[in-house]
Amino acid sequence: MEIANICILGAGNLGSRIGLQAALSGFQVTVYDVNxxxxxxxxxxxxxLIKYLIKSQEITEKKGLEAIQRITFTPDPLVAVENADxxxxxxxxxxxxxxxxxxxFGHIAPAKTIFTTNTSYLLPSMLAEDSGRxxxxxxxxxxxxxxxxxxDIMPHPNTDPELIAVLEDLGRKLNQIPIxxxxxxxxxxxxTLLVSLIDAAGRLATGEVxxxxxxxxxxxxxxxxPIGPFGILDNVGIDTAWHITSVKRNAASRAFADLLKTYIDQGKLGEKSGEGFYKYPNPSYKNSDFLK
Amino acid sequence: MEIANICILGAGNLGSRIGLQAALSGFQVTVYDVNxxxxxxxxxxxxxLIKYLIKSQEITEKKGLEAIQRITFTPDPLVAVENADxxxxxxxxxxxxxxxxxxxFGHIAPAKTIFTTNTSYLLPSMLAEDSGRxxxxxxxxxxxxxxxxxxDIMPHPNTDPELIAVLEDLGRKLNQIPIxxxxxxxxxxxxTLLVSLIDAAGRLATGEVxxxxxxxxxxxxxxxxPIGPFGILDNVGIDTAWHITSVKRNAASRAFADLLKTYIDQGKLGEKSGEGFYKYPNPSYKNSDFLK
Incomplete structure (x- = not known):
């Protein structure tokens, strides 16, 4: 099937980025938010983002303008999905x-519409039945x-297998590498890989190794x-890392969650709060004498 | 204490590298091996190594020659430790x-000699008593x-704490960053970090994720x-990874060890055997179209 119209639900940071890339790739885009x-x-x-992309010579000013013209922002669900592929x-x-x-949206979307979620940690099978399709x-x-x-393209057990090739193709058109x-x-x-690395770093720290x-x-x-596990944690946000770690039950994770909590209690959430394991905007790990 | 004479036990790859770097840093070096x-x-x-360092303009030819002249190779333990700091x-x-x-060597070394092991996985406490000091x-x-x-500088519980600063200083003189x-x-x-990352990669592969x-x-x-977990495994050696993984008892490690074993049984040990998860000398992950 040919995809021409893309509907973005949720006008936050990632929704905006996906919507803009879709418009830059030539798709007609509607961006919906209740707010x-x-x-x-x-x-x-x-x-x-357009200014940044022009500055880094990834797009021309004309291309940026044309992309914005392909986007409709709407708080009306019916307008948002009207012709969505x-x-x-x-x-x-x-x-x-x-x-x-x-x-x-499962109720009001056209029969042709493909449904995708950009969830970070939930599974598509938790939502698929709610969509009705x-x-x-x-x-x-x-x-x-x-x-x-x-x-990432991650089907649930009942996803139509033919959808995978369609999404791989769309991913490439959106200038992404499909995995x-x-x-x-x-x-x-x-x-999964990053959390394992960070858990191991946490065990070394809490074990006072x-x-x-x-x-x-x-x-x-x-x-x-250019960055190590604790620099990455500051970047992710210590509060976010605590949310992920604190639900685990093993002793090592509990000890690591406790360590993270001592930072949160001091208001040290990482880069966004100005301090975490390092102080920002000039964390020591970025200094030329850090590796000496 | 001033370190001037370094004795290397074991003339394999790492012993040779440490010995050469010590000589390049101006130390008198003896290299001992039974063989x-x-x-x-x-x-x-x-x-x-000297040719490589000259080619990459890290040392001059003269410096390389002078280094070799500072090194004595000997199969005689008494000659090797005679004046070792x-x-x-x-x-x-x-x-x-x-x-x-x-x-x-604990018996024959001078009283002044500091004892260090370059072990990869053993602990210094397993050897310290044998040395007698x-x-x-x-x-x-x-x-x-x-x-x-x-x-890495890793003391055991009875290491003299003053030794740490001596080894940190020596590490820097040997052009290394002491950790x-x-x-x-x-x-x-x-x-510890790498094994956690590779274990997680193994779980994703054996779980057919x-x-x-x-x-x-x-x-x-x-x-x-420029490389991912399985490229790293090929580099480390699939047999080495199997030796580390196969001693673990949890189900995930056992499944991963089984997967590694299927490669070993086919003679695929990684880069050194010409094939592992990738084929060498031109593994696909190094191709420009791998990330597409």
Missing amino acids: QKSLSGSLVTMNK LISESVTEDLDIKKSVWKQ PKQFCAFHFHDVFHSKVV LVKKENSGYIFN AEIEAIDKSWMINFNM | QKSLSGSLVTMNK LISESVTEDLDIKKSVWKQ PKQFCAFHFHDVFHSKVV LVKKENSGYIFN AEIEAIDKSWMINFNM
């Missing part, structure tokens, strides 16, 4: 909210669209990387 | 062999000396890395 303020914010976000849902990462959004439902998960240009996740797995591939900076140094030097 | 062939091989290895032991990674070497005993673990320029591992931990820091190439792609794109 009019989010819709205005989405346009601001897109215009900032595909829905990409990026609403709040909350099971109940996502379920109710899929119930609503489980065969047309699949996870289609973007990372940040413009830097990590990768999209097939054959079986449902919370966190897809990358987050090494200082946080020593752990990061060891990783950075051996892999010639 | 005369290993001693000749060590000189060949060092001369190759420090022993760096890199003999075969086998507990019994290392124990007997430390018993032997546990307070002077510490792990001092190099990665590959000339690329990953990092040295303190405060408590004994098998695999130090980096291997994703194909091996998809797992590597996801890691490579998101971290902008």
Whole structure:
């Protein structure tokens, strides 16, 4: 099937990025949000991204203008899905909210519409039945669209297998590298790997095997990387890491969650709060003398 | 204390690298091995490294020649330790062999000698008593000396705390970044992190969540890395990875060990055998179209 019209549900950061990339790739785009303020914010976000893409010579000014003209922002669900070939849902990462959004849009979307969720940690099988059309439902998960240009395609057991090739093709048209996740797995591939790495770093820290900076140094030097596990944690947000870690029951995870909590209690959430394991905007790991 | 004379036990690849770097840093070096062939091989290895370092403009030809002149190769234990300020032991990674070497050299080394082991996975406390001088005993673990320029300093509970600063200083003189591992931990820091990452990759593969190439792609794109977990495994050696994994008792590790074994049974040990998860010398992950 030919995809021409893409409907974005949720005008937050990722919805805006996916919507803009879709428009830049020549698709007609509608961006829906219940909140009019989010819709205005989405346009601001897109215009900032366009400026950045022009500056880094990835697009021309003309191409940016044309993309914006292909996008309709609307708080009206019917207008949003009117002619949608595909829905990409990026609403709040909350099971109940996502379920109710899929119930609503499953009722009003045209029969042709492919349903995709951009969920980070939920599984498509948790939402597919709510949409009323489980065969047309699949996870289609973007990372940040413009830097990590990768999209995970993760079907649930009842997804129509033919949908996979359609989404792989669409992913490439959206300038992403499609990665097939054959079986449902919370966190897809990358987050599963990253969480394991960070858990191991947490065990070294809570076990007092090494200082946080020593752990990061060891990783950075051996892999010639600009950042180590605790720098990554500051970037992800210590509160987010705590939410993921605190639900695990093993002793090592509990100890690590306790360590993260001591930072949160001091208001140290990472880069966004100005301090976490490192101080921002100039964390020591970025200094030239860190690796000495 | 001033270190001037360094004795290397074991003339294999790492012993040769440490010995050469010590000589390049101006130390007098003796390289000991029971096997005369290993001693000749060590000189060949060092001369190759010198050529490489000259070619990459890290040293001059004169500096390389001077370094070789500072090195004595000997199969005589008494000659090797005669005036040693420090022993760096890199003999075969086998507990019994290392124990007997430390018993032997603990008896004949001068009173001043600092004892260090370059073990990869054993703990210094397993060897310290054999040396007869546990307070002077510490792990001092190099990665590959000339690329990953990092040295782990890992004391056991009875190591003299004053030794740590001496080894940190020596590490810097040997052109390495010293990393303190405060408590004994098998695999130090980096291997603990790497093994966790690889275990997670193994779970994704054996759980049939994703194909091996998809797992590597996801890691490579998101971290902008030239290699993913299975490429690293090919580099480490699938047989080595199997030895580490097969001793673990949990179901996930057993499944992963079984997967590794199917490769070993086909003679696919990774890069060194010409094939592993990828085919060498031109593995697909190095092709420009791998990330598409």
